[in-house]
Every structure is written in C-alpha cells, then in structure tokens.
Amino acid sequence: MDELFRTSRRLAPIDIDSLSHREVQILTLVAEGKTNKQIGAHLYLSAATIHSHLKNVFRKLDANDRAHAVAKAFRAGVLQ
Numbered sequence: 001m002d003e004l005f006r007t008s009r010r011l012a013p014i015d016i017d018s019l020s021h022r023e024v025q026i027l028t029l030v031a032e033g034k035t036n037k038q039i040g041a042h043l044y045l046s047a048a049t050i051h052s053h054l055k056n057v058f059r060k061l062d063a064n065d066r067a068h069a070v071a072k073a074f075r076a077g078v079l080q
Contacts, residue, residue: 031070
C-alpha cells in the first residue's frame with residue numbers, strides 16, 4: 001500500500017494552463033456539487049455542452065470522474 005501511495009505522488013503534474021477559463025468555471029461548480037443541468041442553467045449553456053466540457057477536463061487532468069477531477073484540481077491549486 002505504501003508503494004501505491006508513493007507511486008501516485010510521482011505522476012506528472014497537471015498543466016494548469018491547459019484548462020480553459022470555461023473549464024475552470026465548470027470544475028468550480030462541479031466542486032460545489034452542481035449537476036450538469038444546474039451548471040448549464042447557471043452559465044446559460046446546455047447540459048450536453050457541460051458534458052462535453054467535462055470530457056475535455058477529464059482528459060486534460062487524466063481523471064476518471066467528477067470527484068477525481070475535482071481532487072486533482074484542488075491538489076494542483078486550480079481550485080481553492
């Protein structure tokens with residue numbers, strides 16, 4: 001288990017600049033617990049557009065899901 005922890009810490013750092021302003025906005029709202037529909041309503045976008053942005057966020061952060069993306073963004077200092 002200790003080896004797993006040490007290995008995960010050595011992963012490549014997140015390139016904060018690779019996230020667009022809109023992606024950071026959406027990730028911030030995800031961190032607040034908002035759904036795609038709620039985020040879309042807040043930003044005047046469709047839930048499908050939010051889903052598309054989140055797919056890009058997951059790819060850029062090498063994240064598996066919303067919680068993983070939020071955790072990685074917090075660790076990288078993208079979110080506070």
